[in-house]
Amino acid sequence: MPFYTFRCSACGKEFETRCTIEEKEKGLVPCPDCGTTELARIFDGISLSVSAKEKASPCPGTAGGVCPHSGGKCPHA
Numbered sequence: 001m002p003f004y005t006f007r008c009s010a011c012g013k014e015f016e017t018r019c020t021i022e023e024k025e026k027g028l029v030p031c032p033d034c035g036t037t038e039l040a041r042i043f044d045g046i047s048l049s050v051s052a053k054e055k056a057s058p059c060p061g062t063a064g065g066v067c068p069h070s071g072g073k074c075p076h077a
């Protein structure tokens with residue numbers, strides 16, 4: 001079973017727990033503090049921030065190497 005990180009929407013508690021994908025998708029995971037199943041998955045926010053960071057970083061190919069965006073499609077050219 002995978003680990004998921006959640007934040008409780010009711011009390012703000014952040015916790016990691018093992019659960020099945022089905023339990024997660026159906027909202028069956030309870031907060032360990034208050035027992036509510038109104039949880040926000042923190043993992044989703046991490047994914048978004050990582051992709052935003054990648055977009056903001058400069059193209060590594062422009063530092064003298066081979067641009068990974070070859071073919072005239074480099075967004076950093």
Ligand SMILES: [Zn+2]
Nearest residue numbers: 008011031034
């Ligand atoms: Zn809670």
